[in-house]
Amino acid sequence: MPDSTSQDQVDISNRHRVLRVGRAYVAAESQNPGLMFMCLNGDIERQFEFVQQTWLGSKTFHGLSGERDPLAGNKDGCPKGFTIPTRDGPIRLKTMAQFVTPRGGGYFFLPGRKLWEFLGV
Incomplete structure (x- = not known):
């Protein structure tokens, strides 16, 4: 029996699955280059x-305490560092400097199937 x-x-x-892609962009001469993140999903919330909120931004995700994603999570209030689970036991990293800085964002909506059907596409 399965x-x-x-x-x-x-x-x-599967309830939280998103189709995601990143694209490099070239910044102005005095700024650092960056990455533009895009994703497509059926239910934004x-x-x-x-x-973003539960997996990247949570201080207590998956039974950990006082940790956030070391790359994209905001470090405010999380001075403890970061734990990487392994088969041989957890590896503990010291606090890392925050090096990801969001510069903006937006939500852009695509038409649903009903509209495409109505338009005959």
């Missing part, structure tokens, strides 16, 4: 915002 717990985990992960 393990329903595994299928439950797959179903939970359940997918993109959940991943």
Whole structure:
């Protein structure tokens, strides 16, 4: 008999799935180059915002305490560093300087299937 717990985990992960891509951009002469992040999803709250707030921004994600994603998470109030789980036990990194600085953002919406069907596309 299949393990329903595994299928439950797959179903939970699928609820938060996003199609994402990054594109490099060249900054002005006096600025650093960067990365433009884009994603496509069906439910902005359940997918993109959940991943951003719960997985990247949470101080207590997955049973950890006082940690945020070391690359994209805001470091305010998280002086403890970062833990990487491994089969041989956790690896503890010291506090890292924040080197990702968001410069802006926007939500852009695509038409749904019903509109495409109405337009005959």
